[in-house]
Amino acid sequence: MDLIANLAHGFGVALTFNNLLFCLIGCIIGTAIGVLPGIGPVATISLLLPITFGQPATTAVIMLAGIYYGAQYGGSTTAILLNLPGEVSSVVTTLEGYKMARRGRAGAALTVAALASFFAGCVSTVLVAASGPLLTSVALSFGPADYFSLMMLGLIISAVLAQGSVVKSIGMVVFGVALGLVGTDVQTGQQRFTFGIPELSDGVGFVSIAMGMFGIAEIILNLEKPEARSVMSGKVGSLMMTREEVRRAIPSVLRGTTVGSLLGILPGGGAALSSFGSYMMERKVSKGRHEFGTGAIEGVAGPEAANNAASQTSFIPLLTLGIPANAVMALMVGALIIQGIQPGPRMVEAQPDLFWGLIASMWLGNLMLLIINLPMIGLWVKLLAIPYRHMYPSILIFCAIGVYSLQNNVFDVYQTVFFGLFGYLCSKLRLEPAPMLIGFVLGPMMEEHLRRAMLLSRGDPMVFVQRPISATMLAIGAIALIAMLLPNIRKGKDKALQE
Amino acid sequence: MKLNTKDLLSAGLFIAFAVVGLWLNQDHNLGTARRMGPGYMPMLTFWLLIGLGSFVLVSGLFNGPDPLAKWSSAEIGFLIAGALAGVAVGMVAARIPGFPSSGWNPLGIGLFVGCLVAAVPPGWRALFLPSAAFTLFGLVLEPLGFLVAITLTVICAAFADREHLERPLGVAGLIAFLCVLCWAIFIWYLDIRVPLWPQI
Numbered sequence: 072m073d074l075i076a077n078l079a080h081g082f083g084v085a086l087t088f089n090n091l092l093f094c095l096i097g098c099i100i101g102t103a104i105g106v107l108p109g110i111g112p113v114a115t116i117s118l119l120l121p122i123t124f125g126q127p128a129t130t131a132v133i134m135l136a137g138i139y140y141g142a143q144y145g146g147s148t149t150a151i152l153l154n155l156p157g158e159v160s161s162v163v164t165t166l167e168g169y170k171m172a173r174r175g176r177a178g179a180a181l182t183v184a185a186l187a188s189f190f191a192g193c194v195s196t197v198l199v200a201a202s203g204p205l206l207t208s209v210a211l212s213f214g215p216a217d218y219f220s221l222m223m224l225g226l227i228i229s230a231v232l233a234q235g236s237v238v239k240s241i242g243m244v245v246f247g248v249a250l251g252l253v254g255t256d257v258q259t260g261q262q263r264f265t266f267g268i269p270e271l272s273d274g275v276g277f278v279s280i281a282m283g284m285f286g287i288a289e290i291i292l293n294l295e296k297p298e299a300r301s302v303m304s305g306k307v308g309s310l311m312m313t314r315e316e317v318r319r320a321i322p323s324v325l326r327g328t329t330v331g332s333l334l335g336i337l338p339g340g341g342a343a344l345s346s347f348g349s350y351m352m353e354r355k356v357s358k359g360r361h362e363f364g365t366g367a368i369e370g371v372a373g374p375e376a377a378n379n380a381a382s383q384t385s386f387i388p389l390l391t392l393g394i395p396a397n398a399v400m401a402l403m404v405g406a407l408i409i410q411g412i413q414p415g416p417r418m419v420e421a422q423p424d425l426f427w428g429l430i431a432s433m434w435l436g437n438l439m440l441l442i443i444n445l446p447m448i449g450l451w452v453k454l455l456a457i458p459y460r461h462m463y464p465s466i467l468i469f470c471a472i473g474v475y476s477l478q479n480n481v482f483d484v485y486q487t488v489f490f491g492l493f494g495y496l497c498s499k500l501r502l503e504p505a506p507m508l509i510g511f512v513l514g515p516m517m518e519e520h521l522r523r524a525m526l527l528s529r530g531d532p533m534v535f536v537q538r539p540i541s542a543t544m545l546a547i548g549a550i551a552l553i554a555m556l557l558p559n560i561r562k563g564k565d566k567a568l569q570e
Numbered sequence: 571m572k573l574n575t576k577d578l579l580s581a582g583l584f585i586a587f588a589v590v591g592l593w594l595n596q597d598h599n600l601g602t603a604r605r606m607g608p609g610y611m612p613m614l615t616f617w618l619l620i621g622l623g624s625f626v627l628v629s630g631l632f633n634g635p636d637p638l639a640k641w642s643s644a645e646i647g648f649l650i651a652g653a654l655a656g657v658a659v660g661m662v663a664a665r666i667p668g669f670p671s672s673g674w675n676p677l678g679i680g681l682f683v684g685c686l687v688a689a690v691p692p693g694w695r696a697l698f699l700p701s702a703a704f705t706l707f708g709l710v711l712e713p714l715g716f717l718v719a720i721t722l723t724v725i726c727a728a729f730a731d732r733e734h735l736e737r738p739l740g741v742a743g744l745i746a747f748l749c750v751l752c753w754a755i756f757i758w759y760l761d762i763r764v765p766l767w768p769q770i
Contacts, residue, residue, distance in 0.1 A: 125760055238629070239577070242584050242622040249591060249615045256598075256608035263608055264594055287700060294696035294730055460731040461744055464724045467700055468748050471707040471723065472716075476762040482674050484708030485681055488701050495697060499638065500580045518611040530604030 078200060081427030085435055090130050094432045097134035098439050101141020105157045106149050106451045109293045109459055110466065112142040112158070113505075116402045117281035118466065120409070121473035128410040129425045133432040135406060139399050140192065140382045140433065143342055144440045147184040147375055148451055152177060160342035160378040163350040167363065167370030174366050178310040183320050183368055184375040185444050191328040191376035192437035195383040198332055199390070200430045203419055206391035210416035215523035216534045220544035222517045225338035225394045226510060227548040232337070232344060233503045237555045240506045243497075247510025248517065250275050257519065270482040277405040279483050280511060282470045283490025284497070284504040285398070290463045291495050310445065312368075319359055320372040326352060327376030335381030336388060338509075341397040342378040349377035383433055389414060390426055394513070398505040401512045575637050577630030584623030588616040644691040652698070656684020669713065678709040695730050703727035715765045720752060721745050 084090060104115045116135050123131035146158030151168035164184065171180040213221070226248075230240035253264045254274030265271040312320070327349040334345035350370060354360055357369040385396045386403075393415035395401040407414050412422060419426045444451070474483045494504055528534035536542045591612060601607025641649075660680020663670035670679060685702035689695050703726035711719040728734040728741045756762050 122755070122760060236577070236626070238622060238625050239580055242580070242619065242626060245615060245619045245622060246584065246587065249587070249612070249619060252612050252615065259599075259608050261598065261608045263598060263612065264591070287704065290700055291697050294700070458733075460728075460733055461740070463700065463731075464703075464727045464744060465748055467704055467727050468707070468720055468723060468752060471704055471711075471719075472752060472756050472762075472764075475708065475711060476756065476760070476764070479763055480674075481678060481708040481711065484711075485674060485677050485705060488681060488685075488704050491701055491704070492697075496583075500576045500583070502580055502583075514615075521611065522606045525603055525606060530602060532603065 073204075074200060077204075077423070077427050078431065080423065081200075081429075081431035084129060084424045084428030085133065085431035090133055090428065090432060091435070093126065093130050093134040094137050094436050095439055097137020098141040098436050098443060101138040101143075102145035102440065102443060102451060103454060104138070105142035105145020105147075105161075106454050107457070107462070108149065108155055108157050109462065110289070111285075112139050113281070113285045113398045113402065114289055114466070115142075116399060117278060117285055118469050118473060120278050120281070120402065120406055121476050123406060124409060124477075128407065128412055128422070129428045131406055131410065132403065132425060132429055133436075135403060136386070136429060136433060137436045140379060140436065141440055143375075143378045143382050144185065144188055144444050145451065146378075147188070147371075148181065148444070148448060149455065151180045151184065151371070152452060153455070158342070160346045160382075161375075162343075163346050163374045164371055166350070167367050170364070170366030171368065171371065172366075176316075176366065176368075179312045179316055179368070180366075180371050181448060182310045182312055182445065183316065183372050185441055187320065187324045187327065187372045187376040188379035189437050189441045190324055191331060191380035192383060192440075193434060194328050195332050195335070195380040196430055196433045196437070198384055199387055199433070200427075202387055203391055203426060203430075206387065207416045207419045210392050213416070213540060214538060215520040215527065216538050217540040217544070219517055219520040219524055220535055220541040220548075221392065222394060222513050222520070224544040224548040225388070225396070226506070226513060228338040228551055229397070229509050230506045231551050231555050233506050235501050235503060237552070239501065240503050243502050243504070243507040244510035247507035247512075248514035250280070250507075251511045251514030252518070257515075258522065268482075270478075270480060270486075274515075275511075276474070276477070276483050276486055277409075277511070278474055278477055279486040280490050281402055281405070281508060282474055283487045283492075284494035284508070286466060286470045287487065287491030288494025288498060288504070290466060291491065292498060293459060294463065316368050319357075320368050323353055323357055323369040323373040324376045326356070327373035328380045330373075331377030331380030332384045334377070335384035336396070338388060338394065338396045341385045341399070342382045345381035346374035346378040349373040379437075386429070390418060390429070391416060393418070393516070395509055398508050401505075401508045404512050572632050572635055574630040574633050574635065577626050577633065577636065579638075581623045581627035581630055584619050584626065588619040588623065591616040591619075642691065642693065645693050648688050648690045648694065652684045652686075652688025655687045656680040659683040675709065678705055681705045682709060699730035700727050703730075712765065713769055715767045715769065716752070716757065717749050717766060718768060720749050724748060 104110050116138055142158050143160055146161035147164045149155045149157045150161040150164035151172050154165050154169040156162040156165050168180045226244045230244050231237055233240040253271055255272050256263055262272055330349045330352055331345040334348050335341060353369045353373040354363050359367040359369045363370055385400055388394045388396045389400045389403055395404050404414050471484060474487050477483055497504055524534055535545060595609050595612045598609030599607035600609045600613060657680060660676045663679040664676040669675060682702055682705040685698040685705060689698035689702060703723045706726050707719050707723040710722055724745050734741055
């Protein structure tokens with residue numbers, strides 16, 4: 072009964088005019104950037120972080136969350152109509168969705184994508200609501216050693232699941248942790264690695280890193296390759312699905328929702344990974360598997376359900392444990408910390424408005440997305456007429472004003488340029504920026520827990536393997552690492568991520 | 571040879587960063603494992619990074635070849651020239667009284683000039699012109715105000731795309747649009763403290 076009372080409270084929060092408005096704004100922006108290739112949710116959220124500071128924390132998080140799951144809706148539109156994935160998570164949708172469009176079933180593909188997303192969104196929202204208090208009560212029994220190991224596990228898995236070399240990704244995580252050390256030491260007040268620069272005593276700017284490595288570096292990379300944008304051919308056709316299509320799509324949606332919900336919780340998981348996972352599964356088990364490659368509706372329904380489910384369940388580790396599962400969640404941590412809220416297990420109790428309001432808003436947001444997407448599909452496709460040469464100066468300007476307005480200091484602007492150049496270098500060297508951002512966010516927390524754990528254990532590092540929770544986490548982490556070093560599994564992963 | 575250039579450079583980056591970090595970390599008290607000082611965690615982190623870097627280095631000797639894209643001699647030359655020019659101009663600016671040396675302006679001026687010089691070869695324009703434009707914004711925002719900063723930044727960034735040069739009217743339209751939009755969002759709605767017009 073608690074759950075219902077809490078949810079009712081959440082709806083009370085989410086249904087206030089301001090929160091509804093910002094949920095809608097988030098969903099609209101999310102759909103727009105989902106449709107537009109060349110700008111993703113990570114860049115957009117870091118771009119809009121400064122704008123959210125004037126808002127209450129709940130409103131800010133509601134809007135940012137809307138951008139993330141809204142992008143999953145929007146990404147599928149261009150994937151189906153133009154064979155052009157607006158987001159990484161909709162790459163697999165192009166495989167079957169575009170084929171369906173070529174067969175004249177574009178309307179049905181769009182409908183099934185939107186309905187599958189909506190269904191998955193509703194289910195995973197309930198999952199977030201149910202698991203939140205449960206996991207929180209578990210998390211409250213965690214000691215500092217357990218926390219340290221949990222974060223270690225999160226970092227390892229996020230590196231293992233990142234694209235490319237695992238060792239290089241772990242290197243980027245450690246790089247991020249090292250960057251996170253810059254600033255004032257919390258316990259002694261000593262300045263570390265600040266070179267006497269007062270601006271660095273609060274640490275390297277989180278927003279500068281995110282905007283530089285995801286915003287500016289992405290602009291540069293997009294400008295380097297010539298623009299290739301196809302024009303839509305053919306018509307959308309009827310949005311109605313045939314009875315046969317409905318019958319085939321339902322089991323896929325259910326499977327996709329399950330796969331997505333599970334993979335979303337994993338650190339390093341999230342929308343992209345789960346849509347791949349679901350596609351692989353549909354190709355193996357669905358009834359229409361022999362049709363794959365020619366426009367099977369299962370190949371649209373499953374991944375679309377999965378990526379939306381995952382984009383919502385990836386909030387679970389953040390809201391209950393304070394651990395970001397992917398780069399978008401790392402940005403949410405940044406947003407919360409700047410608002411003065413330390414994410415962690417006490418958040419559900421200490422910030423009921425935020426937790427339950429966010430959950431209720433997710434459900435409302437999914438409903439809004441369904442309405443903004445299906446009937447207005449033509450409008451969104453028109454967005455593609457905006458050439459990138461008009462987009463990138465606008466993104467630059469928004470980044471610049473946003474980063475300056477953080478502290479009214481031009482140092483942050485120059486810092487962002489450095490991270491932009493660094494992000495470009497990283498992409499040329501195939502170093503992943505996302506693990507670095509997660510390492511940067513978790514680094515300071517890890518240091519604090521490590522110090523506390525070692526103080527409690529009187530300097531005995533065995534505490535990490537003696538406590539059962541901590542030992543389990545470390546064991547899982549070790550298994551994941553060893554598994555990735557085995558050539559067979561690694562090849563399987565590379566294949567799965569490339570397809 | 572099966573050298574993996576990308577891995578070798580990544581390893582170099584990791585190790586160099588960690589060595590510099592360890593060297594700087596000498597200033598900090600390590601403490602003991604029980605009572606860790608400010609230097610303990612950095613020490614662990616940097617040694618771990620050296621270890622990972624060495625692993626990448628050794629495996630990079632065998633798992634290639636994975637070369638970087640070829641750079642032309644002009645690209646290499648102007649990259650070095652840009653770096654040198656940036657440092658030199660920044661240092662000179664720091665000695666000129668008034669605007670060039672106040673606050674973070676030497677850094678901004680150096681960065682801007684460096685990026686502009688490096689953007690001379692066409693291959694670098696996509697990389698350095700947006701960076702220069704971004705720096706320019708920081709440089710002119712406070713003295714010349716919000717609207718001028720937007721205008722100059724868009725103009726500078728526009729040079730990164732060939733098509734803009736053929737359609738100057740499109741750039742003008744973009745500037746007008748962005749000025750109105752940014753004014754509405756940042757000044758009118760968010761009310762950030764920024765001069766709107768030149769401060770002279």
